[in-house]
Every structure is written in structure tokens, then in C-alpha cells.
Amino acid sequence: MDENNGNKRGQWSGRIGFILAATGSAIGLGNIWKFPYITGEYGGGSFVLVYLMCVVLVGLPLMIAELIIGRRAQCNPVGAFQKLHKKGSAWQLVGWLGVASGFVILSYYSIVAGWALAYIYKAIVGFSGTAEAIQGQFIELVVSPFDSIMWHTIFMILCIGIVIGGIQKGIERWSKILMPALFAILLGLMFYGLFATNGGAAALNFLFKPDFSKLTAEGILSALGHAFFTLSLGMGAMITYGSYMKKERNLLRSAITVSFLDTLIALMAGVAIFSLVFHYGMEPGQSVGLIFKTLPVLFAETGPWISVPFFILLSFAALTSGISLLEVVVSYFIDHRGWSRKVTTIVLGGFIYLFGLLSAVAAWTVPFRGKDQSFFDIFDFISTNYMLPIGGFLTCLYIAWVMKDKDRSEEFGSNGPLYKALKFVLRYVTPIALIAVILHGLELLPFMEY
Ligand code: TRP
Numbered sequence: 001m002d003e004n005n006g007n008k009r010g011q012w013s014g015r016i017g018f019i020l021a022a023t024g025s026a027i028g029l030g031n032i033w034k035f036p037y038i039t040g041e042y043g044g045g046s047f048v049l050v051y052l053m054c055v056v057l058v059g060l061p062l063m064i065a066e067l068i069i070g071r072r073a074q075c076n077p078v079g080a081f082q083k084l085h086k087k088g089s090a091w092q093l094v095g096w097l098g099v100a101s102g103f104v105i106l107s108y109y110s111i112v113a114g115w116a117l118a119y120i121y122k123a124i125v126g127f128s129g130t131a132e133a134i135q136g137q138f139i140e141l142v143v144s145p146f147d148s149i150m151w152h153t154i155f156m157i158l159c160i161g162i163v164i165g166g167i168q169k170g171i172e173r174w175s176k177i178l179m180p181a182l183f184a185i186l187l188g189l190m191f192y193g194l195f196a197t198n199g200g201a202a203a204l205n206f207l208f209k210p211d212f213s214k215l216t217a218e219g220i221l222s223a224l225g226h227a228f229f230t231l232s233l234g235m236g237a238m239i240t241y242g243s244y245m246k247k248e249r250n251l252l253r254s255a256i257t258v259s260f261l262d263t264l265i266a267l268m269a270g271v272a273i274f275s276l277v278f279h280y281g282m283e284p285g286q287s288v289g290l291i292f293k294t295l296p297v298l299f300a301e302t303g304p305w306i307s308v309p310f311f312i313l314l315s316f317a318a319l320t321s322g323i324s325l326l327e328v329v330v331s332y333f334i335d336h337r338g339w340s341r342k343v344t345t346i347v348l349g350g351f352i353y354l355f356g357l358l359s360a361v362a363a364w365t366v367p368f369r370g371k372d373q374s375f376f377d378i379f380d381f382i383s384t385n386y387m388l389p390i391g392g393f394l395t396c397l398y399i400a401w402v403m404k405d406k407d408r409s410e411e412f413g414s415n416g417p418l419y420k421a422l423k424f425v426l427r428y429v430t431p432i433a434l435i436a437v438i439l440h441g442l443e444l445l446p447f448m449e450y
Contacts, residue, residue, distance in 0.1 A: 009074065009335075010167025011244050017168070018249065019257055020175040022232075022241050024320025026262040027182070029112050030230040032314050033291050035266040036273045038222055040284035043214030044206040048267070050220050054227035055263055058433045061425045062233045062392055063255045065399040068411040070242025071251065076331040077236030080243065084403065091402070094394045095332075098236030101387040102328035103348075105235070107356035108379045109325065110159070113318035114151030114360075115141060115292060116311055123307035127300040134300060135293040148360040156356070159322040160349035163330055164342055167244050171323055178316045183265070185313045190268045192306060193275025203274035206284060207267065217448055221440045224433055229384055230262055232324065234392030240328045250413055265317075272310075276302070326352070385441030393434040400426040 012018040039047050073080035078095030085091045118141055127134050141147050162174045194200035228234060245254075273291075276298045277284055286294045291314070299307035326349055333344045358364065359376035368378045399408065400423065409415040412422070436445065443450040 009244070011246060012172055013168050014246075015249060015254070017172040017176070018241065018245050018254060019261075020179045021171050021320075021324070022238065022254070022258045023261045023265075024171075024175040024179050025232045025237055025241065025324035026230060026258055026321075027179075027265045028230075028232075028317050028321030029109065029116070029314070030226065030321075031262065031266040032269045032317050033112065035226065035230065036270050037287055037290040038226060039207065039270055040274075040277075040290060041287055042216065042219035042222060043211060044284065045208055045210035046212050046215040047219050047223060048207055048270075049210050050215065051223040051227060052263065054224045054433070055231070055259055057425065058224060058430050059227040059231045059233060060255060060259050061422055061430050062228070062396060063231055063238055063259060064251055064412070064422060065395060065426060066233060066236070066238035067242035067245070067251045067255060068408060069395070069399060069403075070236075070239035071245050071247070072407055072411045073239075074243050076243065076335045077239045077328065078332050079335050080236075080239050081398070084407065085398075091394075091398060094391060094398065095236060095239075097387060097391045097394075098234075098239070099329055099332050101235035101383055101391060102237070102325045103352055103355070104379050104387065105383050106159075106322060106325040106329075106352050108359040108376050109318070109322060110152050110155045110353075110356050111148060111359050111376060113155045113315065113322055114148060116314040116318050117154055118147065118151045119292065119296070119311040120308060120315060122296070123299065123304055123311050126304060127296045127307065129300075131297045134296050135289070137296070138289070138292045142362050145361045145363070148362070149357065152356055152360050153353070155318070155322065156349060156353040158319055159326050160345055162319075162323045163326045163349070164345045166341055171327060174323070175320055178320050182313055182316045182320075185309045185316075186265060186268050186272065189272040189306065189310060189313070190275075193272045193279075197275050197279035199275040199278030199280075200271075202278035203271050206274055206278070207270050217445075221437060221445075221448075225384060225389070225437050225440075228388060228392060228434075228437070230266065231259060232321070234388035234390075234395070235328065236391070236395075237324050237328050239395075240331050241324065243331075251411065252413065252418065386438070389434050389437040389441065393431055393438065396426055396430050396434065400431070 012021065069080050069084065073083040075083050077098040078092050081091040081095045122137065162170045164170060165173065193203065232238060273295065274284060276295065280298050280301065282294060329348050330341070330344050333339050333348060334341055359379060362374050362376065365372040365374050409419055412419050439445050440448065
């Protein structure tokens with residue numbers, strides 16, 4: 001774009017650079033914190049199966065769609081819709097919604113990421129005392145404004161520090177360090193769970209043996225929503241990362257690799273965590289407190305050799321997602337305003353940081369949907385239930401019904417049977433699934449109880 005002030009846009013150095021950065025974006029708190037606890041809540045194997053189907057039928061096609069849009073336009077989400085359609089057309093609002101989602105999500109994501117950092121410290125000091133005392137540490141952390149804000153500050157400084165470096169020297173370089181480290185740690189923890197505890201077999205059973213009597217409509221919709229969140233879809237993150245991709249890369253192969261790795265890591269985290277849970281005879285359905293309340297109690301038994309790597313893993317996962325959230329917002333201002341990367345990253349990272357302070361203080365609540373809720377809960381709810389699904393739905397409509405066939409198939413790399421199948425799914429399957437998620441968020445699904 002000429003708004004670029006002559007600066008050349010960044011590009012990934014090669015295939016591995018893109019794959020690691022995009023899997024870094026996808027693999028986050030969603031995989032290690034959320035996936036295991038919702039799997040526990042919704043009953044294990046049957047939920048996992050539905051989730052896998054959602055990844056293939058909804059997540060993967062939409063990821064390909066976002067990559068096609070991004071690479072075709074070579075632009076941030078707002079500019080991409082302007083460039084592919086018409087400047088001034090309403091489609092650019094989809095891009096705007098994406099930039100806004102990145103802003104809002106990072107503001108509260110950074111709080112949870114901060115807890116992960118805090119727990120590295122707590123794990124080094126060691127968990128000891130009664131189960132109540134250990135679980136109580138989490139409440140103390142959450143309600144203490146000073147602690148939450150301090151860790152939030154550290155996390156945002158790390159994100160800003162990486163994104164300032166740019167595409168190759170910042171995001172790609174750090175993804176190349178953090179992602180292999182993450183994989184190695186998780187592999188170690190999984191083997192520990194499988195072979196050094198007595199819970200390995202029970203964990204595999206729980207995750208991979210479907211029991212359909214436990215499957216509920218609520219579970220199916222959560223699987224759908226999660227497939228979407230975990231692949232970083234619906235807000236232009238993949239449009240942005242796709243825009244830094246070279247033309248000769250195969251988009252289908254890249255999207256399959258990223259979705260596969262994301263799913264693999266979630267399942268590995270599930271095995272590692274549930275092995276411990278079953279070894280100590282705990283219940284798998286521990287809801288939100290699984291990672292920060294239940295696991296520390298078990299870590300008091302296993303010692304720091306397991307707990308410290310675990311929270312480092314969680315922090316690395318959060319960091320590579322945090323940088324991609326920030327990059328979406330930053331890329332818009334670089335492409336369109338011609339600001340330098342350094343200034344843009346510091347200024348916007350600073351605003352997101354300040355906005356995040358609202359979520360850092362758990363005691364600040366406002367009435368929302370009939371009860372007093374913290375800003376954290378409200379932002380989480382609005383972004384995952386409304387902003388991302390609506391953004392994803394509109395992106396899907398655009399690529400399936402509006403974008404020119406030639407643009408689309410050229411970027412996809414063929415117009416053979418696979419392309420036709422993709423087009424069919426994007427036209428008829430993905431949007432319907434997303435409408436269900438949106439209606440559910442609005443509590444409007446007729447067959448559900450609200
Ligand atoms: N995928 C991330 C996770 O699993 C969270 C996320 C959602 C995200 N949307 C995003 C990350 C957009 C980066 C960009 O935790």
C-alpha cells in the first residue's frame with residue numbers, strides 16, 4: 001500500500017517461520033487452560049470427538065479463508081477488505097471489528113497470562129500447606145490489584161518488546177525459540193503423566209473413549225465456539241499473518257499443519273493434566289479452577305520439577321498468542337497511518353495495557369446481563385460470544401459469496417475437487433454453525449434452556 005510510506009512490509013522468511021508463528025498464535029491459554037477444563041466439564045471423549053469434527057468442518061475452512069484474504073490483499077484486516085472489495089465499502093467494518101476484537105481480547109488475555117507468570121514464581125517457591133491454603137493462593141492473586149497489575153505489566157512489556165522487532169526479527173525469531181521449547185516441555189510432562197503416574201490409562205480412557213450419554217447441546221456449542229477460539233479465527237489474526245506469507249506457499253497445507261499442531265498440543269495437554277488428576281483420585285470436572293487451583297494442590301506432591309515447567313509452558317503459550325493479538329492492531333496503524341513500527345507498538349500496546357487495568361481489578365464490577373460482573377468476565381463474554389463469531393461469520397460470507405472466484409481459486413492454488421469442497425463448506429456448513437454459536441450467545445436458540 002502506498003500508505004506504507006515506502007516501508008517494505010514484513011514477510012516470513014520461509015515455511016517454518018509462518019508455521020511456527022501461526023501455531024504460536026493458535027496455541028495459547030485456550031489449549032492448555034481452557035480445553036482441558038471444558039473437556040472435563042462436558043464429559044471427556046464424546047466432547048473431544050465433536051470438537052475434532054468442529055475443527056475440521058468449521059475451523060480449518062475458515063482458517064484457509066482468512067489466509068486467502070490476507071495473502072491476496074497483502075494487508076491488515078481493514079485494508080484487506082478495502083483492497084479486495086472497494087474502498088469505503090461496508091466490508092471494511094469486518095476488518096475494524098477484528099482490530100477491535102484484538103484490542104479487547106489482549107486486554108484481558110494479558111491478565112490470565114499474568115497469572116501464568118505469577119505461578120512460575122509460586123511454583124519455584126513451592127506449593128505447600130493444606131489443599132485449602134494452596135487453592136486460596138489463587139483467590140489472593142486474583143483479588144489483589146497490586147499483584148494482578150504487576151504481572152499484567154510484565155506480560156504486556158514482553159509482548160511489546162517482541163512485536164517491536166517486526167515480523168522476522170521479532171515474531172518469527174521468538175516463535176522459533178518458544179514453540180520448540182513449548183513442545184519439548186509438553187512432551188516431557190505428557191510422558192511423565194503416562195508412565196510415571198498411575199493415571200495415564202484413565203486419562204487416555206477419559207479423553208478418547210466417547211460416552212455419548214454425556215453429550216449435551218451445550219457441550220456441542222462449546223466445542224464449536226472453542227474450535228474457533230483456539231485457532232485464533234474471527235478477528236483477522238490469520239488475515240494478518242497470511243499477509244506476510246510468500247505467494248509460493250501452499251495455503252491448504254499450511255492451514256492443515258497449523259490446525260493439526262494446535263489440536264495435537266491441546267490433546268497432549270489434556271493427557272498430561274488428566275493423568276495427574278486421576279492419579280490423585282480427583283474429579284475431572286473441576287471447571288475454571290482446574291489449572292490454577294486443582295493442579296497446584298497436586299503439584300505440592302510432585303514437586304517443582306513438574307510444576308515449574310508446566311507454568312513456563314503455559315506462559316510461553318500465552319506469549320506467542322499475545323504477540324499475534326497485538327500484531328493485528330499494530331499492523332493496521334502501520335499500513336494505514338504510516339506510523340513507524342516502534343511508535344505504533346508502544347502507543348497501542350500502552351493503550352491496551354491501560355484498558356486491561358479494568359480487567360485486572362476483580363473487585364470492579366458493573367451490572368451486566370442481570371448480575372454484577374467484573375470487566376474481565378464481560379470482555380471475555382462479549383468477545384468470545386459476539387465479536388469473534390460475528391467476525392468469523394461475515395468473513396465466511398465474504399469469501400464464499402462475494403469474493404471473485406478467480407481471486408479465490410488462484411490464491412488457493414487450484415480449482416479442482418478440493419477447492420469445490422471447500423467452497424461448499426464455506427457456503428453452507430461453516431456459516432450455519434456460526435449462526436448457531438451467535439444465537440446461543442444471544443440466548444435465542446429455541447431448543448436450549450436459558
Ligand atoms: N488461539 C488463542 C488461544 O488458544 C486465543 C486467541 C483467540 C487468539 N483469538 C486470537 C490469539 C487471535 C491470537 C489472535 O489461546
